[in-house]
Amino acid sequence: MDNKSMLMIPGPTPVPEAALLAMAKHPMGHRSKEFDAIFAECTENLKWLHQTKSDVLSLTVSGTGAMEAGIINFLSAGDRVLVGTNGKFGERWAEVAEAYGLNVEIIKAEWGLPLDPENFREKLEADTEKQIKAVIITHSETSTGVLNDLETINRHVKAHGEALIMVDAVTSLGAANVPMDAWGIDVIASGSQKAYMIPPGLGFVAVGPKAWEAYKTAKLPRYYLDLGKYRKDAAKNTTPFTPSVNMFFGLQVTLQMMKAEGLENVFARHKRLMTTTRAAVQALGLPLLAADDAASPAITSVMPPAEVDAQKVRTLMKKRFDIALADGQDHLKGKIFRIGHLGFVCDRDILAAISSLEVVLREMGYEGFTPGAGVAAAAKILAES
Amino acid sequence: MDNKSMLMIPGPTPVPEAALLAMAKHPMGHRSKEFDAIFAECTENLKWLHQTKSDVLSLTVSGTGAMEAGIINFLSAGDRVLVGTNGKFGERWAEVAEAYGLNVEIIKAEWGLPLDPENFREKLEADTEKQIKAVIITHSETSTGVLNDLETINRHVKAHGEALIMVDAVTSLGAANVPMDAWGIDVIASGSQKAYMIPPGLGFVAVGPKAWEAYKTAKLPRYYLDLGKYRKDAAKNTTPFTPSVNMFFGLQVTLQMMKAEGLENVFARHKRLMTTTRAAVQALGLPLLAADDAASPAITSVMPPAEVDAQKVRTLMKKRFDIALADGQDHLKGKIFRIGHLGFVCDRDILAAISSLEVVLREMGYEGFTPGAGVAAAAKILAES
Numbered sequence: 045m046d047n048k049s050m051l052m053i054p055g056p057t058p059v060p061e062a063a064l065l066a067m068a069k070h071p072m073g074h075r076s077k078e079f080d081a082i083f084a085e086c087t088e089n090l091k092w093l094h095q096t097k098s099d100v101l102s103l104t105v106s107g108t109g110a111m112e113a114g115i116i117n118f119l120s121a122g123d124r125v126l127v128g129t130n131g132k133f134g135e136r137w138a139e140v141a142e143a144y145g146l147n148v149e150i151i152k153a154e155w156g157l158p159l160d161p162e163n164f165r166e167k168l169e170a171d172t173e174k175q176i177k178a179v180i181i182t183h184s185e186t187s188t189g190v191l192n193d194l195e196t197i198n199r200h201v202k203a204h205g206e207a208l209i210m211v212d213a214v215t216s217l218g219a220a221n222v223p224m225d226a227w228g229i230d231v232i233a234s235g236s237q238k239a240y241m242i243p244p245g246l247g248f249v250a251v252g253p254k255a256w257e258a259y260k261t262a263k264l265p266r267y268y269l270d271l272g273k274y275r276k277d278a279a280k281n282t283t284p285f286t287p288s289v290n291m292f293f294g295l296q297v298t299l300q301m302m303k304a305e306g307l308e309n310v311f312a313r314h315k316r317l318m319t320t321t322r323a324a325v326q327a328l329g330l331p332l333l334a335a336d337d338a339a340s341p342a343i344t345s346v347m348p349p350a351e352v353d354a355q356k357v358r359t360l361m362k363k364r365f366d367i368a369l370a371d372g373q374d375h376l377k378g379k380i381f382r383i384g385h386l387g388f389v390c391d392r393d394i395l396a397a398i399s400s401l402e403v404v405l406r407e408m409g410y411e412g413f414t415p416g417a418g419v420a421a422a423a424k425i426l427a428e429s
Numbered sequence: 430m431d432n433k434s435m436l437m438i439p440g441p442t443p444v445p446e447a448a449l450l451a452m453a454k455h456p457m458g459h460r461s462k463e464f465d466a467i468f469a470e471c472t473e474n475l476k477w478l479h480q481t482k483s484d485v486l487s488l489t490v491s492g493t494g495a496m497e498a499g500i501i502n503f504l505s506a507g508d509r510v511l512v513g514t515n516g517k518f519g520e521r522w523a524e525v526a527e528a529y530g531l532n533v534e535i536i537k538a539e540w541g542l543p544l545d546p547e548n549f550r551e552k553l554e555a556d557t558e559k560q561i562k563a564v565i566i567t568h569s570e571t572s573t574g575v576l577n578d579l580e581t582i583n584r585h586v587k588a589h590g591e592a593l594i595m596v597d598a599v600t601s602l603g604a605a606n607v608p609m610d611a612w613g614i615d616v617i618a619s620g621s622q623k624a625y626m627i628p629p630g631l632g633f634v635a636v637g638p639k640a641w642e643a644y645k646t647a648k649l650p651r652y653y654l655d656l657g658k659y660r661k662d663a664a665k666n667t668t669p670f671t672p673s674v675n676m677f678f679g680l681q682v683t684l685q686m687m688k689a690e691g692l693e694n695v696f697a698r699h700k701r702l703m704t705t706t707r708a709a710v711q712a713l714g715l716p717l718l719a720a721d722d723a724a725s726p727a728i729t730s731v732m733p734p735a736e737v738d739a740q741k742v743r744t745l746m747k748k749r750f751d752i753a754l755a756d757g758q759d760h761l762k763g764k765i766f767r768i769g770h771l772g773f774v775c776d777r778d779i780l781a782a783i784s785s786l787e788v789v790l791r792e793m794g795y796e797g798f799t800p801g802a803g804v805a806a807a808a809k810i811l812a813e814s
Contacts, residue, residue, distance in 0.1 A: 049455070049457065051456070051457070051458065053458050053460075055671065056456035056457070056458065056459065056674055058455070059455060059456060064453045064454070064455065065453060067452060067453060067675065068449045068450060068452060068453030070434070070436075070443070070444060070449065071436070071441040071444060071622070071628040071629070072434065072436070072441070072753075073436065073441065073753050073755075074441065074629065075755075075756075076753065104489060104490055104491050104494065104629070104630055105489055105490065105494075105653060106670040106671045106672075107670075107671065108652070108653050108671075109489065109490075109653040109670065112652050112653045139652065140652045143650050143652045143655075144650045144652075145650060235671070237456070237671060237674075243456040243673065243674050243675040244456070244459065244672065244673050244674055244675075245489055245630050245673035245674075245675070265528050265529045265530060265649070265650065266528065267497050267524065267525045267528045268490060268491070268494040268497045268525075268654070269653070270528075285492075285493045285494065286440065286491045286492065286622060286629045287491075287629065288628065288630035288673075289441055289622075289628050289629055290452065290628040290629075290630070291630060368457075368458050368461065370458075370460075371460070
């Protein structure tokens with residue numbers, strides 16, 4: 045059956061009908077009072093979602109554009125930065141930093157493992173001359189489904205006192221707790237096609253007071269990505285460049301939905317989706333890439349044994365059940381498959397995905413599980429939550 | 430009556446229902462064969478629209494982001510560039526060039542007047558050492574409704590032989606003839622919310638072979654706006670960063686509509702909309718900002734006499750008839766109003782706007798025209814076309 049597709053990739057994520065219909069409205073002028081009101085409401089709710097009183101700025105960019113803006117507005121060429129890399133996105137931020145002539149020092153972990161906060165502590169404590177200007181990390185590493193320990197790494201950055209912390213929270217914001225003000229995070233980047241529950245096309249950058257202080261002397265060139273311009277105009281409920289008007293129609297709806305659900309409930313739902321997915325996959329005898337204590341609430345990466353071709357699992361899931369799962373990236377391409385459970389995803393979706401996976405694995409002749417074991421494991425958790 | 434609004438601003442422009450409904454479809458994975466096919470079709474039709482065999486790249490940015498990408502990918506700090514400024518957008522490109530440390534020389538004309546191609550010829554001919562690396566101009570200056578003489582200025586750039594020409598065609602592409610290959614234009618930037626007939630959110634940069642040659646040695650820092658990445662991935666029908674999937678659903682529809690109408694017919698329609706609007710406005714005794722031989726087919730700026738408050742015209746047009754007209758920008762704010770006739774606009778829309786304007790002017794007590802004169806002037810042109 046065609047046209048009944050189900051997105052279980054880590055983005056674009058499923059979009060509620062109410063948001064799709066809102067985005068199908070005729071655009072309005074972006075310099076009108078009507079649009080100003082929508083923009084103001086979205087900005088207010090974005091602050092709620094970031095748990096901050098600081099600025100959350102909306103740009104017409106992808107998540108990468110948002111993160112680049114979050115880096116280049118607060119630094120100057122030659123500045124020493126620590127970049128944590130344990131997956132494709134961490135590596136990308138190192139590339140961005142290098143493209144702008146920053147002095148990049150990489151703190152690495154294997155793909156699938158979390159960054160070790162101790163590595164950050166050591167570097168930061170050794171920097172008695174306070175030359176490290178920023179620590180750049182990915183919270184939820186989308187390429188592997190690893191959640192890095194932002195809270196602890198951030199504590200070491202605070203102890204350093206000078207460095208800013210810049211966080212890619214593209215697949216964690218709205219799925220995991222990222223209390224910007226309580227933790228004192230300086231920069232947070234995210235993107236619309238993730239927990240925001242709307243299509244790709246909008247990027248968000250939250251900026252705290254210490255970062256704005258650094259902005260005053262930062263010298264990397266920028267114009268379209270100049271966050272000072274966005275801040276100045278946001279104070280008047282507008283944007284320096286034509287905003288993606290129809291995306292805001294959708295964003296207005298989904299932020300209202302998130303508020304109605306409640307932040308704690310949104311986080312609890314993602315945690316439940318993660319726990320259920322992980323238990324079910326393990327009950328099918330399939331190993332998980334990330335350990336329990338470093339698992340992202342947004343994505344679960346499955347690394348099947350040699351007899352189960354990951355690529356074929358994805359192909360059959362698509363063909364038989366019209367469920368889109370994500371491939372691995374770079375050296376993990378074809379070796380893992382990734383199940384996205386981020387955004388507009390409910391318990392029923394996980395049950396549908398797991399039971400479909402059982403059928404596909406049986407079709408493939410894999411005998412590593414008792415039929416029904418995946419769903420049974422999922423059902424146990426759901427019945428008890 | 431609410432909810433029957435009519436956009437006659439120079440962007441966002443009206444969007445056909447078929448495009449709105451296409452954009453309301455559920456997103457698909459951007460790394461899927463289904464999306465690759467849509468992207469490939471859009472890219473092919475974008476080349477048709479640009480009349481080029483070179484690359485037309487799609488970015489998730491506003492028109493400003495597209496133009497910035499078009500500038501910074503082909504130059505290095507200190508490069509000498511000529512920037513034509515005769516309105517807000519020309520001035521913006523000078524700001525962009527300065528933000529990146531280029532050696533900017535401004536060729537200026539008053540707002541409302543076209544750039545003088547002779548000024549370009551003189552500078553370019555005097556540059557016997559070939560130090561001018563680029564000429565940056567705005568084709569249709571959205572802030573005033575002036576169409577600069579791109580063809581002649583481009584001829585002088587070709588005669589120079591070394592400099593690239595980078596063109597902001599944001600409100601001219603798809604409204605006026607911009608034959609990229611035939612004229613040998615190096616870089617053309619445009620945006621989705623104009624003649625493309627979809628909402629804001631996508632920017633396009635067309636790049637010719639000479640610009641790609643310059644790309645090899647250009648050193649300005651960039652990552653998200655690095656066009657080389659987009660070119661590399663476009664060859665595989667994909668994008669380096671998550672594309673605005675739903676915007677492409679709309680773009681696919683409107684490019685098909687443009688192809689069905691035919692390029693010559695699209696240009697002829699815009700010319701007719703322009704001529705009709707200008708004749709009608711003049712018949713109402715209201716002066717036009719731009720002269721006939723420098724009038725943009727996308728926007729008509731009206732500079733009413735002292736007894737007619739431009740701001741009030743806009744307010745009443747909105748209140749009485751739900752027609753959105755644009756204000757002037759910067760020092761022309763409140764002094765002119767701008768009528769957009771760009772994109773999904775038909776003859777009937779112009780008649781509706783002009784007859785509404787007649788009512789509003791009468792309500793304001795303005796007696797500078799014979800009742801019906803505006804519509805009569807419009808009707809004469811339309812009856813004869």
